[in-house]
Structure formats: structure tokens, C-alpha cells
Amino acid sequence: MLLEICASNYQSAVNAQKAGAHRIELCSELAVGGITPSYGLIKKVMEELTIPVMVLIRPRSGNFVYSDADFDIMKRDIELCKELGCAGIVSGVLTADFKIDIRHTSELIELARPLPFTFHRAFDHVEHPEQAVVDLVNLGAKRILTSGQHSKAIDGIENLKRFQKIAGDELIIMPGGGINAGNCSAFAKANFKEVHASATEITEQTNEDKVPMNSPKFLQENIEVVSNKNNIAALLKNLKNED
Numbered sequence: 001m002l003l004e005i006c007a008s009n010y011q012s013a014v015n016a017q018k019a020g021a022h023r024i025e026l027c028s029e030l031a032v033g034g035i036t037p038s039y040g041l042i043k044k045v046m047e048e049l050t051i052p053v054m055v056l057i058r059p060r061s062g063n064f065v066y067s068d069a070d071f072d073i074m075k076r077d078i079e080l081c082k083e084l085g086c087a088g089i090v091s092g093v094l095t096a097d098f099k100i101d102i103r104h105t106s107e108l109i110e111l112a113r114p115l116p117f118t119f120h121r122a123f124d125h126v127e128h129p130e131q132a133v134v135d136l137v138n139l140g141a142k143r144i145l146t147s148g149q150h151s152k153a154i155d156g157i158e159n160l161k162r163f164q165k166i167a168g169d170e171l172i173i174m175p176g177g178g179i180n181a182g183n184c185s186a187f188a189k190a191n192f193k194e195v196h197a198s199a200t201e202i203t204e205q206t207n208e209d210k211v212p213m214n215s216p217k218f219l220q221e222n223i224e225v226v227s228n229k230n231n232i233a234a235l236l237k238n239l240k241n242e243d
Contacts, residue, residue: 052087147177
């Protein structure tokens with residue numbers, strides 16, 4: 001069985017290769033489900049790793065319904081990944097009513113060619129997953145990364161089996177979400193070809209003069225954080241008044 005490690009920084013990618021992982025999915029910011037990694041990180045990893053590197057293309061946190069500007073950024077990032085020699089693209093787009101966005105996802109898949117395309121865990125938000133599997137087979141996706149629409153893949157394993165049966169040999173269902181050494185054998189016994197895990201540990205970093213820089217209010221999956229024009233205008237007005 002192939003093990004893909006979700007690496008959100010350079011050291012994680014290096015550790016994955018040293019430990020014998022077969023492939024990595026490179027991203028940033030696991031706290032919000034992952035977003036596109038920086039150019040510098042992609043280039044550094046591509047220069048120093050020998051195992052295949054898949055790259056997550058997700059321009060922001062929040063939902064998976066994207067504006068034209070978001071979509072343009074995604075396309076530019078895919079072109080960049082192809083130039084850098086990445087092994088595959090991990091991405092996906094949904095409609096506002098929780099279906100696969102056929103037009104936009106098709107465009108991403110075609111742009112990614114000849115690289116294989118993995119539809120990421122946006123899949124776990126779709127209302128009709130069986131139809132979504134069929135749609136992604138028809139669009140030419142290589143695999144779907146999914147927890148079986150549960151918080152943990154082990155709890156969604158029956159759904160995962162059903163999705164793989166629908167897909168047949170046309171597409172790989174890759175379980176991901178809470179997979180660890182204690183439960184991974186269940187997926188091997190169920191004849192899945194690949195699994196996805198982060199295998200992370202948390203190391204607390206000390207800072208004697210610690211000033212919190214995180215904003216917990218931003219770390220919600222159902223929000224998009226955008227600078228507001230009125231707020232900016234108010235700041236500028238008040239600054240001018242102080243001149």
C-alpha cells in the first residue's frame with residue numbers, strides 16, 4: 001500500500017522521505033485544512049527530495065466556491081508547479097449548492113495534464129457523493145482524497161468502500177483523515193491502494209516574552225477573512241485627521 005504524507009513545511013517533507021514514505025502532498029497551514037504552499041517552499045522541496053511531490057492548489061481558507069480572481073490564482077499556481085517538475089496537482093472546486101463544479105474542475109484537470117489530478121477533501125462537503133464520484137471519473141481525475149464524509153476516515157470506511165466500488169478501476173479512492181499507525185491496517189485489509197496521513201507531532205516552542213500572534217477567530221472552516229474597504233477607508237480618514 002502506498003503512503004502519502006501531508007507535509008506542511010520543509011522539515012515534514014524531509015522527514016517523510018527519510019522515513020520511507022512513498023509520496024508527499026505539499027501544502028501550508030494545516031490548521032485551516034491546508035492552502036497552497038509558497039513558491040520558495042515548493043522549489044526547495046523539489047530540489048532536495050527524490051520522492052514524488054504533489055502540491056495542494058487552494059488559494060485561501062474557507063469554502064471551495066471560488067471567485068474569478070481565486071480561480072486565476074489557482075491556474076497560475078498549477079502552471080508554476082508544472083514548470084518546477086511537481087508530480088501532481090491536488091485541488092477541486094464546488095458549486096454553492098455543494099456539487100462538483102464541473103466546468104471549473106474540468107479546466108483545472110485539463111490545465112494540469114499530463115500531471116495526475118487528485119480531487120481533495122472538498123469532496124467531503126458534497127451532498128451526493130456517489131454522483132460526485134461518477135462526475136470525477138468522467139472528468140478524468142486520478143484519485144479522490146476523502147475521509148468518507150466523516151471527521152475520521154476510520155469512521156467513514158464503509159462509505160469509502162462504496163465509493164471505490166462505484167469508481168472501479170477508473171479512479172483511486174485515497175482515505176485520509178485521522179489515519180495513524182493504530183488504524184492504518186484496516187484500510188489495507190479493505191484493499192485500498194493508497195492512504196494519506198500527516199503523522200504529525202506537536203512541539204511547543206518557548207518564547208520568554210511571548211506575545212500571541214495567532215487569531216483564533218480566523219481559524220474556522222466556514223469563514224473567509226477579507227480586508228474590508230470601509231474599514232480601510234476609516235483607518236485612512238482617521239490617520240489623515242492626525243496629520
